Amino acid sequence: MESRKLIGDQDKQQAVAYLEALGFQILAVNWRYKRFEVDIIALEQQVLVFVEVKVRKNEDYGMEHTLISQQKQKRLSQAAEAYIFEKKHQGQIRFDIIAIINHKLNYIKDAFWNY
Structure with missing residues (x-):
């Protein structure tokens, strides 16, 4: 039986491949800053995109739009702020979800919108 981490890594790779096929430039996977983490950071043309990947075996815990709590959205926004500051990005940003x-x-x- 495969470990949860290995399965999660495979799902993230599937998400990365999907975004690349759409023309995204992948900048980072599992980017960390202090206690924050962003699954995928990518560029779609000039828009900096922060992508949360959520994997579920079934819909028992909710549909895609309910997978990211308000608290998780806030943490992702804080991580995005740190990344933007570190890379000195000036321009549009967006938060996307890939639900598997x-x-x-x-x-x-x-x-969702940035806080």
């Missing part, structure tokens, strides 16, 4: 539920990938663009 029962092996089906669903991409949600503009999933």
Whole structure:
């Protein structure tokens, strides 16, 4: 039986491949700053995109749009602020979700607003 981490890494790689196929430039995977982490950071043209990858075996714990709590959104926003400051990015940003539920990938663009 595969470990949860290995399965999660495979799912993130699936998400990365999906974004690359859409023309995104992947800048970082599992980017960390202090206690914050962003699953994928990418550029879509000139827009800096922070992507949270959520994997579920089924929809028992909610649909895609309910997978990111307000608290998690706030942490992602704080991580984004740190990344933007570190890289001196000036321009648009966006928060997206890739939900993989029962092996089906669903991409949600503009999933939530920055705090």
